Amino acid sequence: MTLDLTTAFAGKKALITGGLGFIGANLAIRLVELGAKVMVVDSLIPLYGGNLFNVEPIRRQIRVNISDVRDEYSMAYLVQGQDYLFNLAGQTSHLDSMVDPYTDLEINCRAQLSILEACRKQNPTLKLVFASTRQIYGKPEYLPVDERHLCRPVDVNGINKLAGEWYHLVYNNVYGIRAVVLRLTNTYGPRMRIKDARQTFLGIWIRRLIECQPFEVFGDGSQLRDFNYVDDVVDALLLAAADERANGGIFNLGAPDWLSLRDLAQLLVELNGGGSYRIVPFPEDRKPIDIGDYYADYRLIQQVLGWEPKVPLREGLARTLVYYQEHWQHYV
Template sequence: MQFQAKKILITGGLGFIGSNLAHRLVGLGAEVLLVDTLIPEYGGNLFNIDAIQHQVRINISDVRDEHSFRYLVQGQDYLFNLAGQTSHMDSMQDPYTDLEINCRAQLSILETCRKYNPTIKILFASTRQIYGKPDYLPVDEQHLLRPVDVNGINKMAGEWYHILYNNVYGIRACALRLTNTIGPRMRIKDARQTFLGVWIRRLLENQPLEVWGGSQLRDFTYVDDVVEALLLAGLQPEADGQVFNLGGDCVINLQDLAALLIQVHGSGSYHLHPFPSDRKPIDIGDYYADFQAIQSRLGWQPQTSLNQALSNTLSFYRQYLAHYL
């Protein structure tokens, strides 16, 4: 891939996807600058880049700070815009912070690029949450957007700002709508990023998994496959101005997922619980993605099976659990 000596800025660069992307880009010979607030609730972790800490630059800064971002964006070839508030419950309890990070800050980033680096290429991490409760499955990009929580509304606005700036100002931008991303370096101390992280933590601490409901269908994308999609979209002009779903290699319900995780680990148990009443109004029910658009346009498809993804993730946390609690 043609990232040798390219200048790359990654917002949320010390987080789950950002740090895995940084490892890949360092291996490709890129000059990588990581921007992260390290706000405890948002998933940034310096250990995520422990193996490459001397091969990247780090700036502890907030994407809401227009003055620092004006300086950071200049001279960059690519911006992988991954910073965000990811908790759906947090967005309902503190909607204004979610608005600032997932909506207003995105507009500020784009304005800064327009004024100080209009030739940059931007890859934005969007989310399947903007679809809301699906009308049909699998969900394709033509599906109605009907978010069920504040986070989904703000992420939808952030995504549309990127496409608008592509269409009106020629700031090359592409949005990838991520489903459940899993893998090494994801947040496991709580469910702010993904419920699967908490399951892995409980499994490694010899506690039973709590499965809410259990019948909901989901798909999962391994983080290396997400990184591959980001890089492909970065390199291919056909991605400019487009939104693409990502998906997984299979569809599974949550009860079967818990059983599979326990099987891969070799021990453990789970308990079924009714879906919590405070979360039910913002639950989307079943979801899995149709990713034919990115497959046909950019040649992407998931390469990692769910079994392998779970195995790789468990192996990582068996070795490094203490750094993620």
Template sequence: MNDELYSGKDILVTGGLGFIGSNLVKRLVALDANVTVVDSLLPLYGGNAFNLHGLESSVKINISDVRDSHAMAYLIKDKDYLFNLAGQTSHLDSMTDPRTDLDINAAAQLSILEACRQHNPAVKIVFASTRQLYGKPEYLPVDEAHPIKPVDVNGINKLAGEWYHILYNNVYGIKACALRLTNTYGPGMRVKDARQTFLGIWLRRLIEGKPISVFGDGLQLRDFNYVDDVVDALLLAASAEEAEGQVFNLGSEEVVNLQQVAEMMTQLQPGSSYEIVPFPPERKAIDIGDYYSDFNKIKQVLGWSPKVDLQQGLAASLDYYRQHHGKYWDDL
């Protein structure tokens, strides 16, 4: 990727105070882009003002909701790129409050695309989708041709949001693509609870000196991506004409089971431990079993592959929260 590509460009990042969004914003600022952030900072979601601490004078931060179609129509004008990362990510919350999930992950996405069509059809969009829409794998590794069978409301609505982007690319010529993210982790992730990813609450429990709870038998296979590698993928996708209209899996060649991850993490925190516990019924109902991605498409088309291994990434994440836990949960 040509690092000079983003210099001086006007870029909108939805969910820019969230985990992946804030890490992307930091990289874009380093590349001399003019960045506008949109984030609702609603307490149940991933936004945290501390994620952009020290950059407040370098970016425009707009506390707004992607469901506000008038605000989005105004903010999208004259932007060169839109990194569309705002979303409701909790699978459990999507089952208990499906309408809110629909509003954020599907209806708001359609409104954003309509704003682009009417006010800025030249914008280039990268949408953050999810591997959750595949559901329980019929084969492994899962490639982009795998059947789509979501196991929860979140997966259905994220699929709708993704396909709206591809439809607007194909019908209206609005340059858009989607990345189906797997388990992304790193500094800035939500760690106060398990709403964003189980690794978050595991990190918190390590720092609090409490055992990690591994659900089931601990043998479920997963792949993980450190956030810096995901930012690389987002920037590559935005920069490449070959990405337009395409959907790409992210993933890793490092496939591990959850018990191995727990062992790895406890080794990084002397005196810590983990326990194997039964699945809570509400989680068992939407568990997908083993999952890991085939990411050969993005590797071949865009030249992306992850660089940070799990041991490195977990160590960096743990170091970050040892220093800054007071900014991410408030009962220590």
């Protein structure tokens, strides 16, 4: 059975790395509703997802600490006294990880290790949830992709995220620092970065749509993808944190209404009441790191934690468009 989240989080202290970013800020808002004492940590690196406006609804109810997860000393201080650590900070751009592999390594790999070392030394009883990515599977051999699929990353980002998740699992297994890994698929919704495609291609699609510009679909548009509305991802993060049965586990997220990118583009245009897109060949730098078709088998998290996505794609996209039309000036 699924846990009662209010009981789990009321009065509890939660630290969110990347807490001013897309998923982190939505999680912070939900944790405040559940009565948790929330501290968000974010580096506000301009090319990443952090945005102070993201926590506008809760700005007086949380603590905001600007620092970088690569800063071992600030992290060693901040983890102290926390009950939960939602470890969401990361470099997310696949392309950037190829152009500047060291920065990706420092953030997605080395900083994860230093966060875990900080927990081991300062607070070994806290519970960690790590946001990993379906990118680590690489080009799927079969669909839907379950957690037993081989991990064969196609870019540096996928490799470093793979290392990051295993640091968490090894610290769980060797030191008993409770940790769970969620492998997220495409997440979308309010508070995502829409300036460019660094966080998700849906960001730039929505930006262009609202700007009445055609957006670009790479390849032939036939690639299959699954999408989670951010509130569903927040649910999964909370369940993984609250439920002891998750400890040491790896769980895919996913959705039943996967579709082709072309169908997604048409759906967006329809929901927006207008707009256009162009099917263009893959840019040279993106083609070798594309993963082809992907959608997840997420039955494991259904079975173990009772999670399933609740917001259908059509509804989630509609809510997302409304959010950006309303708060446009804070995101572009």
